[in-house]
Amino acid sequence: MNKILILDDEKFLREGIEKILRKKGFKVFSGKNGIEGLEILKENAVDIIITDLRMPDMDGAEFIHTIRENGLRIPVIVLTAFGTIEQAVETLRGGASDFLTKPFELDQLLNRIKDLLHPKDTSLTNKGEKGDILGNSPAIKNALELTLKGAQKDIPILLQGETGTGKEVFARAIHRNSKRSKGNYISVNCGAIAQELIESELFGYMKGAFTGAYEDKEGIFQAADGGTVFLDEIGDLSMTAQVKLLRFLENSTFMKVGGTKEKKVDIRLIFATNRDLRSLIKEKKFREDLYYRINIFPVFIPSLRERLDDIEILAKKFLAESKSGMSISSEVLKLMKKHNWPGNIRELKHFIERMSIISDSDEIMPEDVPPDFFNAVMQKEYASSEHLGKYMDVKNKVVRSFDFNYFSNLLDSTGWNINQASRLSGVSRKTIYQKIEDLELKKDLKT
Ligand SMILES: Nc1ncnc2c1ncn2[C@@H]1O[C@H](COP(=O)(O)OP(=O)(O)OP(=O)(O)O)[C@@H](O)[C@H]1O
Numbered sequence: 061m062n063k064i065l066i067l068d069d070e071k072f073l074r075e076g077i078e079k080i081l082r083k084k085g086f087k088v089f090s091g092k093n094g095i096e097g098l099e100i101l102k103e104n105a106v107d108i109i110i111t112d113l114r115m116p117d118m119d120g121a122e123f124i125h126t127i128r129e130n131g132l133r134i135p136v137i138v139l140t141a142f143g144t145i146e147q148a149v150e151t152l153r154g155g156a157s158d159f160l161t162k163p164f165e166l167d168q169l170l171n172r173i174k175d176l177l178h179p180k181d182t183s184l185t186n187k188g189e190k191g192d193i194l195g196n197s198p199a200i201k202n203a204l205e206l207t208l209k210g211a212q213k214d215i216p217i218l219l220q221g222e223t224g225t226g227k228e229v230f231a232r233a234i235h236r237n238s239k240r241s242k243g244n245y246i247s248v249n250c251g252a253i254a255q256e257l258i259e260s261e262l263f264g265y266m267k268g269a270f271t272g273a274y275e276d277k278e279g280i281f282q283a284a285d286g287g288t289v290f291l292d293e294i295g296d297l298s299m300t301a302q303v304k305l306l307r308f309l310e311n312s313t314f315m316k317v318g319g320t321k322e323k324k325v326d327i328r329l330i331f332a333t334n335r336d337l338r339s340l341i342k343e344k345k346f347r348e349d350l351y352y353r354i355n356i357f358p359v360f361i362p363s364l365r366e367r368l369d370d371i372e373i374l375a376k377k378f379l380a381e382s383k384s385g386m387s388i389s390s391e392v393l394k395l396m397k398k399h400n401w402p403g404n405i406r407e408l409k410h411f412i413e414r415m416s417i418i419s420d421s422d423e424i425m426p427e428d429v430p431p432d433f434f435n436a437v438m439q440k441e442y443a444s445s446e447h448l449g450k451y452m453d454v455k456n457k458v459v460r461s462f463d464f465n466y467f468s469n470l471l472d473s474t475g476w477n478i479n480q481a482s483r484l485s486g487v488s489r490k491t492i493y494q495k496i497e498d499l500e501l502k503k504d505l506k507t
């Protein structure tokens with residue numbers, strides 16, 4: 061069992077992460093500052109440390125400094141709020157392994173942990189269960205092959221794809237499969253950082269450049285020198301930052317905010333967007349010249365709709381990760397292959413997590429599928445021309461499957477208390493009894 065130490069003075073956040081990591085099968089220790097962290101490390105060996113930066117008594121930077129001084133090489137992930145990114149970047153130099161800006165997605169944290177625990181499990185190649193990027197469909201294989209080729213040339217790569225298709229996963233994989241894999245990898249979500257801050261965060265600033273700039277600061281580009289910077293949601297980059305970025309792409313130099321001296325760094329840039337940059341250009345929100353510079357090596361990551369056959373291995377992987385020991389019935393898999401998946405792999409992952417909690421048996425059955433999902437699938441299914449049959453036949457089928465879901469959920473949620481179910485649904489008791497009989501609903505299905 062892997063052990064994790066988490067330090068954060070925000071009790072709510074700390075306990076939230078703690079709970080989730082425990083569920084994922086980690087043994088977790090926690091404390092509210094660096095001093096408590098050091099105490100815990102005296103008694104316990106841990107595999108990974110997650111720490112906040114700003115904490116009373118002993119902050120994250122001092123804590124990292126102390127453990128490194130003592131020769132502890134445990135990987136440390138720093139959690140940081142916006143506006144303290146410069147400090148977080150500093151901690152990379154001070155011995156941190158990676159940082160995440162708050163608020164972050166849980167998946168991001170879990171992915172970082174996984175990367176740090178299994179640095180060898182991370183090849184871009186399709187090696188089945190162990191690879192990061194799963195899938196056997198031609199669509200994903202093509203995208204992978206292309207990405208691998210691009211990764212080895214030291215050129216900017218533009219990842220395009222709908223939300224949840226795996227752009228972040230691809231970006232990390234590019235870094236690991238490049239000659240820079242030993243260098244720093246820094247991921248920046250341009251959409252999540254205030255536009256006024258983004259320039260100084262990327263490029264750094266000089267003392268006096270703006271109110272609050274009390275001293276010179278280095279930015280992310282500098283911190284990643286020799287490594288890779290992933291600029292996510294590039295369509296959200298401010299116009300002034302776009303100018304600076306263009307200049308950097310042209311001659312690898314930039315100036316700090318408020319600075320006059322040109323700086324040179326050696327980094328590979330990866331960009332991602334789920335927006336159509338061409339229409340942003342039309343709206344004058346994205347520079348056309350910059351677009352040509354970043355669009356040298358575009359890779360399109362397919363949506364899950366274009367690779368429905370991969371649903372099964374992905375679902376099985378996520379189930380295995382949920383450690384529930386559950387399987388999926390073939391009926392549910394069939395349903396899943398009919399869904400549209402607008403949220404792509406992220407939606408699939410959350411769907412499986414939800415199912416593994418809802419289901420009471422060791423196999424996920426159609427009854428466990430929430431009605432909204434079920435209905436969306438049914439509507440799509442019967443709207444398609446393959447299913448054009450006699451109107452009444454089709455309608456009856458849809459209604460029956462709707463009824464089945466509606467009444468089994470209604471009865472489950474009321475513990476099969478018919479009076480309560482009747483009050484809640486506005487359907488008479490007699491009709492409910494009738495439905496139970498017609499639809500062959502059984503109490504022991506879920507209760
Ligand atoms: N091929 C894959 N195999 C397994 N898991 C994957 C794969 N691709 C993506 N995931 C998982 O799906 C989730 C969404 O992926 P990711 O965050 O990379 O999407 P994204 O394209 O960056 O989305 P957005 O545009 O919303 O930022 C993550 O939890 C990621 O780990």
Ligand SMILES: [Mg+2]
Binds near residue numbers: 227228292
């Ligand atoms: Mg993303």
